[in-house]
Amino acid sequence: MAKDSLFQGKLVSEQEAEHITRVEELSYELKVEEVMASNPFTVTPETTMSEVLELFRQKRISGAPVLSGEELVGIISMEDLIKCLQNSDLQSTVRTYMSTRLLTIRNTDPSIEALKLFVNSHFGRLPVVNEDGKLVGILTKGDITSGILKALQHDYQEEEVRRYRASHLFEDIESDRSSLILRYTIKQGDFTRGGAASSAIKRALIRLGANPQIARRTGIAVYEAEMNLIIHTTNGGIIRVEIEPKQISITVSDDGPGIEDVSLAMRPGFSTASDSVRELGFGAGMGLVNIQRCVDSMRLESVYGRGTNLRLKIFLQEQEIVGEGK
């Protein structure tokens, strides 16, 4: 997206650019040809104004480009027609009343360019031409609005469709017990990526139809565990999430260094984290406590010098089942 550039005719400061919304983004993304009306009704300079009146009425349009052969020579609008009616002059031709002060827009321009023209010119419609200058469509402000609305709805529907598909994942698969397994490898010390796996897991659960509370509890538990792998392990570790319609089983494992005293590690506020980790807002000794609060069952096994294995389960109630539709 072109930031710090002309936006609706004025220079956009960096601060304003921060407030640009998806709608504004779309006005840059959507090309004129994606929102215009193609194959517009056209008239010739010789068409009579009474024929124009009939055309506007029948086709429910309020303007039409004027073509002489292939060449665009003007535009005739409702306003011109009203002027003609005031003069009781319906027998005259389009040539008398059409506007020849022509502003056109290219089919490949972003719609924002058209919006700028509309704002600066106060014209109601713009003929759209291709690279050879040939008329290919007509554009009104309303076309841009409905084009953007359609695109917004499309964005929304794509996510809806994904969610719908995922939320019925297990429904058509026959087995005695179906599950979906997600695995993530977590690197030691990777604070920048820390939480990426948990975000992905939370998103997956929501797509599978998990209710927000279940997704949140799982997300928080896995996030704390993910940060533990990043902060405390020698070589990082693995997060494995098995999703079944009625339960989520999480295993977080690493190969060292292991926890010296598991019951001490479970005590709220106990921490072995370094100051640099604490500066990140972690290492306050609440991680394992938080995990326990979020899950229905927790088993922590560790052999000092060998590694740690954390097993968590979240059970879903009948109304909370995932992957089997609703």
Add this chain to the structure above:
Amino acid sequence: MNVRELVQLINGKLYNSSADLEREIKGGCGADLMSDVLASIQPEAVLLTGLCNPQVVRTAVMADVAAIILVRGKNPPPETIELAEEEGIALISSPFGMFELCGRLYAAGLASLERPVDGSDCSC
């Protein structure tokens, strides 16, 4: 109060364009310990914090936070802004300190969304 009104109220600077300015904020929570946030915050709150690393955004995603305010005019690093952009959570910086911000927001009618946590005795 929605995000747009929040930004105005705190002379805030919004860092990401993906944020939904109409998103409703139900209350607030202030903390610098991410585990405290995860333990106590209720959904749809604004999170006030002095930290500005990407973990703040991750924490916000996990805890269904509606907006993040970085107190005392802190400038977040690019990776934090990028993540906020990706996740669509409003990332706002305000020149005021934590105490002042909590006061302003409370006075403007935002409730506390810090749930009391039992058994959080601290050994320090």
